Amino acid sequence: MQTSTTIAALSTGSLPSGVAIIRLSGPKTFAAVEALCGSLPASRTLARKTLIHPETGEALDQGLVAVFPGPHSFTGQDCAELQVHGSPAGVKAILSTLTTCCGLELAGAGDFTRRAFENGKLDLTAVEGLGDLLAAETESQRRQALSRLEGGLADQVMIWRALLLDARAEIEARLDFSDEDDVPFALPHHFIADLQALGRKLADALASYDRGRIVREGFRIVLAGAPNAGKSSLLNRLAGSEVAIVTAEAGTTRDTKDVAIDLGGQLITLTDTAGLRETDSLAEGEGIRRAKRAMESADLVLWLLAPDAVSAPDIEMDVPVWRLGTKSDLGRGALVVDLSLSVTSGEGIETLLKRIESHIEGRLGASESSLVSHLRDKDALERAIVSVETALERIDQPELCAEDLRRAADTLAGLIGLMDNEAVLDQLFAGFCIGK
Known part of the structure; x- marks a missing residue:
């Protein structure tokens, strides 16, 4: 997806409706708003504006307009929202004007959220949490999805990954000096115990998957x-x-x-x-x-x-x-x-x-709902656990042990999107509605 383009889409539900919100994101956003409204409202402030066709001077609608300068916006880019009447004809006219006169493109499914991910505003688990929140039908689903959206799982994954990177650094630092006769290769006495404790934490998180899935x-x-x-x-x-x-x-x-x-x-x-x-x-x-x-x-x-x-x-x-x-x-x-x-x-x-x-x-159980609730979570944790267990088995083979720790850390990095797979991203964002 080209984030250098500027996209627009209806972000609210089906028309007709009481209010329709048209969302814009990209480098031409403010120019497009100024072309329709004559001037920009103050940042993050709703202003009542009449939307005018920039070529014919015809009034398209009246509504409230807000602009959000990047990077402090949902997508990390310049964004705007046009809150207009939920008229099918009115929304169609505004979108048509944005695309034909202002050079904007119509957004596809999940394009706004994908830009938020690519600009570092959301990690992949938060993106999934947002999708879960939009689909939530019950109170327990809402609470679980919101916790994931707010970074509950990502924060924990970052801690686990940092521990793996530290353990790998311990080994590789000693490998760098392995040719020095006066520098013995000896890991800290707590190294194995710390790695075993990390393995148990990963296993506990994996055991909660069934709860989160339910x-x-x-x-x-x-x-x-x-x-x-x-x-x-x-x-x-x-x-x-x-x-x-x-x-x-x-x-x-x-x-x-x-x-x-x-x-x-x-x-x-x-x-x-x-x-x-x-x-x-x-x-x-x-x-x-x-x-x-x-x-x-x-x-x-x-x-x-x-x-x-x-x-x-x-x-x-x-x-x-x-x-x-x-x-x-x-x-x-x-x-x-x-x-x-x-x-x-x-x-x-x-x-x-x-x-x-x-x-x-x-x-x-009596505990809070598990944040480990997607099959992708389960798969990543299973592979990370196997890598940690293999690393412990090969503790006397430092080069191989360090490689196992790298694999475990990379697996967790992929879970939150630090190392992304394009096919995974395409499938994930395709599940979002247009305008989100």
């Missing part, structure tokens, strides 16, 4: 069982709306269906699945295969059994499985279950929700 992505609950066991009915009841088709005919559900709910500030993703049974139908067979795959990746499986449905054979899995007896208003029969409930009467529904909430609290 907050960020949601706790995944899969409803499974035989056809007509009441999975779709329970999904509708928990979601509070008719999101799944429910009929007396077995095998209605042919695919997985995800519904998100907020339970006590925690995002939960409920997945309805096809009933498990032997079938000759290709479509139903594919649905059953997807159901099994969803169960394998779940955080919790609710195995539903109903008195009027043929029970599906239990499946051994590594995830927790709760046996729920549905349609308790029809009688419970000889079913052995952990909890009985009825969607019709409401029996057991509140108890189920309380048990789920308690179970999630147990998984997350």
Whole structure:
């Protein structure tokens, strides 16, 4: 991306709206604002202006204008915001004028945030935190994303990296004098203990990934069982709306269906699945295969059994499985279950929700949400830990040990963007909306 260009985009939501904010960033920003408004407002001060087409003199709109000189701006460049009326025609006219008369370019997805990263205003983990904050649906997601945006993970990574660089310097300083007979090669007595302690800190951070992932992505609950066991009915009841088709005919559900709910500030993703049974139908067979795959990746499986449905054979899995007896208003029969409930009467529904909430609290623990929440975090920490462990194993081979420490430090540097991978950057910023 060429940061020497000046970009503009609508930064607020879909039109029409009460207010629309058009954001500008780049070297031509102030000239463009002056061309539309006649003069620049004082820095970081909102001023009421009439926006005029610089060639025709036609009034485009009225609004509030603010300018932010670089480098003290979001992107690190000269920036401006035009707060105008949320008229589709008005916004289109202003953007058209900026591009045709002022030489600006329309921004692509994530262009403003990418400029902020490239100008050192945000590190990569903060960029991801910003993306998480924009997508946050629950209070726990908001808190976790904000902590990441404010540099919680980056600060810790910088400390770990500094310790690795210091350890590597200890070795390389001695290697520089290894040909001096009167300078013995001896590391400080605490060197190994310090490196082991760092390895434990990295391992503790990695162990918190599951907690952070659950907050960020949601706790995944899969409803499974035989056809007509009441999975779709329970999904509708928990979601509070008719999101799944429910009929007396077995095998209605042919695919997985995800519904998100907020339970006590925690995002939960409920997945309805096809009933498990032997079938000759290709479509139903594919649905059953997807159901099994969803169960394998779940955080919790609710195995539903109903008195009027043929029970599906239990499946051994590594995830927790709760046996729920549905349609308790029809009688419970000889079913052995952990909890009985009825969607019709409401029996057991509140108890189920309380048990789920308690179970999630147990998984997350009493501590704050983990800042290690992205798969990229997990991968970097795993590779850094391996490098530190290898360095300890090769402590008597100083050249190789120093190389292992370099790899660990470089891995952590890549996590926060000090050593960037262009493919990673392209994928990350593509997830942002235009105007952000």
